[in-house]
Amino acid sequence: MHSSEDIAPGSDLTPRLGAIDITTIWHVINAGDKYLFSDDEELADPAREFFKLWYAQNVDLDSFTPDLATTTFARQLALPCHFFDHPEAFAAITKWLAYNCVGHIQESVPVKFKFVHLHLCPPDFVGPVNHARGSLKTTLHRGLWNRVGDLLKKGSNGIACAHWAETAGRYFGALTKLEVYPLELSFSKNSINTLLGWLGDFHLNNKIIGCYSCKADWNREVKSAVYRTRGHFDGLCIDCMDKSKIKNGRNDEDYWEKLGAVDGRFDKDCRIRHADNTWWVSWCGRDEHRRKLMDEKRAQERQE
Known part of the structure; x- marks a missing residue:
């Protein structure tokens, strides 16, 4: 095993890293699992540096396209990013998967790798x-629905003007x-x-001059929903996951x-910066504790 100095950027080894495929990386993990790299920092540190x-x-996520081969490769990267404790990579890969996968997301084992016991715990x-993928759907649905839902409620209660049904119909x-709506089918x-990309072509020429609800800028409403959904999830945080786990032998x-927000942030002691939604999804402890911590944070924010 090379030392971290031997494999520093600019060394002779760096150009040869491109010849190492993902299957070889999994074999390194298998060796690390067998010889307990995680328990020996003299082995773990250079192994982590090598993987970085x-x-x-x-890995160039900017060049990733959501085809089958690329999606499979991304799914194969989840375990290495976690095993080698690369928080930036693990967050980036899990974010890419949540936004770009269709259907249920699972790990993928390289075809030539035969040690099937290696996998991340569910x-x-x-x-x-x-x-996270489900929460993205919820965020998008809320953004697309809230304003028109308010219009429908007012219209059905006789509060909106006579154009409410026509306005809602044209919007839907x-x-x-x-082909974005209904989300239950398109998602x-x-x-x-893909859905966010299609919504980029949304345009509604609202010629109706009616009540405040009917005159809403529906193009802006959709753009706002897209914006909020794109920024909703930063990828899974290894540090939040590790801190929130109930570890064997824990007496406390x-x-x-002790895992509440510090200075209004849940990522204060994390190696990556992220929003509350990422903390929420990354939490591996009991749900009731997560909810209590979030309630405490919101209560503090209301007092400020």
Whole structure:
């Protein structure tokens, strides 16, 4: 094993990293699992440094396209990013998967890798990354629905003007024309990024001069929904996941009380910066504790 100095950027090894495929990386993980790299910092540190260099050389998310081969490769990267404790990479890969996958997201094992026992525990990947994908749908639905839902409520109660039904119909018609609506159908067949891309073509020429609700800028409402959805999830945070786990032999049953927001942020001690939504999805402890911590944070914000 090379030392971290031997594999520093600019060394002779760096150009050769491109020749190392993902299957080899999984074999390194298998060796690390067998010889307990995580328990030996003299082995773990250079292994982590090696993977960081390999990742930088071989993974360019900006060039990723949501085809089958690329999606499979991204799913194969989840375990290495977690095993080698690369928080930036793990967040980036899980974010890409949540936004670009269609249907249920799972890990993928390289075809030539035969040690099937290696995988992430469901609470470390499958559960939270699919939770994240579902939350993106919820965020998008809320953004597309709230204003028109308010219009429908007012119209059905006789509060809106006579144009409310026509306005709502034209709005839903424009969404349906883009094949985005209803989300229950479109979400099961398309990735969130695909739907957001289609919504970029949304346009409703609102000629109706009626009440305040009918005269809403529906183009702006849709753009706002797209913007909020794109910024909703920053990828899974390894640090939040690790801190919130109930570890074997832990004597402090109230450990979770020490995991509240610091200076209004849940990522104060994390190696990546992220919003509350990422903390929420990354939480691996009991749901009731997560809710209490979020309630405490919101209560503090109301007092400020």
